[in-house]
Amino acid sequence: MLTKIEIRRHRHWLAGAILLISLGSLTGCDRDKPVAVTKAAPGPIPETPQRPGDPQAGYDVLVNRAVVTCGLPYDAYVAATEAETFDPASDYVLAGRRGRNAELPYALTAFTAESGVELVTSNCLGCHAAPLNGELVIGLGNEFLDFTADPVMAVEGAGAYVDTDAEAAEWQRWADRIGAIAPWSMTDTIGANPAQAITLALMAHRDPETLAWSDEPLLPPPSVEVLPASVPPWWNLGKKHAMFYNAEGRGDHVGYMMLASTTCTDSVAEAREIDAWFKDVRAYLATLEAPVYPYPVDAELAAEGERLFNRECSDCHGRYGERERYPNELVALDEVGTDPAMAEQAYRHTERFARWFNTSFYGRNAEAQPGLGYVAPPLDGVWATAPYLHNGAVPTLAALLDTRERPTYWRFESASPAYDQAALGWRHERLGQGREQFASLDEQKWVYDTSRRGYGNQGHDYGDLLDDQERRALLEYLKTL
Structure with a gap:
């Protein structure tokens, strides 16, 4: 039986595949001719053995x-x-x-x-x-x-x-x-x-x-x-x-x-x-380990969150603890719904820059394969890595799990803000408008404006399907990773 998050995921899969095909012509190549550079399709990313080192x-x-x-x-x-x-x-x-x-x-x-x-x-x-x-x-x-x-x-x-x-x-x-x-x-x-x-x-x-x-x-x-x-x-x-x-x-x-x-x-x-x-x-x-959450954790609530995570989130982000695994999943743009600009730009540049890499010394044992999507990352130490999404558009994990909490305009509380133990992220100020409210460039540069191209905070709305108690439990569990 599919969970409520999985139902949404499967509904978007076909649309994501169609988007992948439709953008295949963005490089300007004739799609009937062989493409010199491979492009990544949504799904699992195969493993390549890495060279040993000291x-x-x-x-x-x-x-x-x-x-x-x-x-x-x-x-x-x-x-x-x-x-x-x-x-x-x-x-x-x-x-x-x-x-x-x-x-x-x-x-x-x-x-x-x-x-x-x-x-x-x-x-x-x-x-x-x-x-x-x-x-x-x-x-x-x-x-x-x-x-x-x-x-x-x-x-x-x-x-x-x-x-x-x-x-x-x-x-x-x-x-x-x-x-x-x-x-x-x-x-x-x-x-x-x-x-x-x-x-x-x-x-x-x-x-x-x-x-x-x-x-x-x-x-x-x-x-x-x-x-x-x-x-x-x-x-x-x-x-x-x-x-x-x-x-x-x-x-x-x-x-x-x-x-x-x-x-x-x-x-x-x-x-x-x-x-x-x-x-x-x-x-x-490869030997580095994530920092341990330094504040108190409600063990009972975290255990509830772990069960929820393994049921709703592990297909993309993996499992942690004794049965640890990470699926290395590329999720299609239309499925994850996050700002597409970075992925689309890399895809358009494929014939120039991926080809350059593949033919250079740097690419002799590798191949650039951009995809129209984003990889669901491992979540080890995720509590410490705010702000969130590939573009840093969401200031806290609480906001990542509830799109209603995502500010359109925001800025860090200071150049070295305190950690927010409730929302899991850096303390920030929600603003009513964008950069134009500030006269000086020194103030304007601190404003994160999610209405701009590439800066969007949309997507990854799976948390909206959870109730408040489920979100609290999930946040508590994420502290332990």
Whole structure:
């Protein structure tokens, strides 16, 4: 006998399949001809064995080696920070940082270029580590990052502190790369992450076979409409057969994980060197565990919620505990009903960017397969990963389970808001109108406006079929994952 959520799921399945077929022509290809790049259909995502690696070595290289091999000369970095031209503010210390890295904020890494110039460059933890209860948690997506400023301004300002010709050459190389991708690295809302757009912009400037950089794009760049993305937690990587929301990222995960190197990696030989140690990073990330909910839990209510979850939610999100399993299910857009812009945009770009990836060094053991849907994610540590949906449009789990509670306009209570133990998410303010109510850009950038394209908070309305007691029980159980 079908449950009430399953009845809705089956009703939408055929409509989702029709949508998938109708959008097959969006790439501009003749559908009667063979398609060079495979597109993902809704349903289970098959597993691909991953290369073995050394988790301990992976942690060491994650916090000490640079995957982005261009940056700001160290002496200029020191002068710029002292003059407050460049602000990498961080109060958190990572264990195991060595040498110069021990002196730098956790989101920056020291690197010595072939020229002998010591550089300071960004690393993965800028987006993939965040404070939680006063501690820095590796693998927690940082939902409070500010990408609203033009990065060229900061780069140019720091360049004023460069002294020698060798330093100037290294700075110029870095500045040129940042300048080329700047339009795709900016959002206008705090927390909206532009990583996907940045990656596609970098691909447009690189020859896929040689990885040589071209100052002029070799492919038409992506749209400068940068859609928002919420950074998923790393601790679920070991369960996922596809890394990304739209089912891309199949095959060897390492090729996707090191795509940030396309900022500065100008040859296959250099990419191969990074790949050799990045498999250890992937092995380390697969060992991460979700943080434990630090507040009281009503065990009796949570047990009620577990029974409800296993009956109503486990088909897509899996089971937890002794009988743990995760189905890796790509759910069609028309079924899940969430904002379609991200999935549709990736699907339209398939013939340019998925083809680039598949023919490049990064895709030699993998294949990009975008789908018209979103993967129902593992829910380990879900209580800590607000805001919710792929675009971060829903501020709490309570609102995710009740569409009536989702604000059209909202903003975080502060730059470091308190955790809401009742609603499970960060405390926020519901607003009566959008950005126009604020005069300054500094205030406007904190407003999340769900009426905008790509920012929608609709869909995943399965919780609307539950009563208030069922929702309370389900929330209590989600605290335990």
